[in-house]
Amino acid sequence: MKLAEALAQRADAVRRVEQLRARVVGSARYQEGEVPAENAAEVLAQAGEVMDELELLIRRINRTNSTAVIDGHGTLTDVLARRDVLRLRHSVVTAAADAAAGRDQRGAARQLRSELKMFSALPVAALRAQADVLSKEIREVDVLIQRTNWEVDLLEE
Structure with a gap:
């Protein structure tokens, strides 16, 4: 199997x-x-x-x-750990970009000129670009995992 x-x-x-x-x-x-x-x-x-x-x-x-060893990547367990961390990293980067862009503040637009302005402490565009790179890496790792899953035989008890 x-x-x-x-x-x-x-x-x-x-x-x-x-x-x-x-x-x-x-x-x-x-x-x-x-x-x-x-x-x-x-x-x-x-x-x-x-x-x-x-x-x-x-x-x-x-x-x-x-x-199961995947050439140049270690064991399948190593690759699964890599994917998990990539997903976590992507989640943190996108959350940071959303927060810096003000997406987490519902209805927080200035109503009056006397209200304080909000500024981004992080470069939103750079974070979005980093998230795109991470998404690509996740897809590539997923393909590697799927391919390996169909090539490797399950070990017996």
Whole structure:
């Protein structure tokens, strides 16, 4: 099985656990004289089985990520860390640009000449350009990750 397939299975298992959780919560209590929609204990046991499978799958994915080497970039885990930090960096730079441009101040335009002027403490255009570069880097890293996910075989337990 390829890593990408395992990632899809992991996402499906997470969705199944959430659905089972909702079913357990919906059936955990019922009124006297009524029959619950489902046996909450059985649904809870089913959720436990799916979570056990999910744990094994996550372990295999993590093991694969830590051993799959991408030429010139380190392991897949290294590349995933790089992507996470690029996303965080992009978020901070765009937030700074928005704040410097006054986008975070709702209705803060001057109404009277006697009101104080607001000035930007940061170069908005340069920050936007930096955000564009970061966006490009994120896209490139995402492509590298996706390609690797379809090339690498999932390690066995």
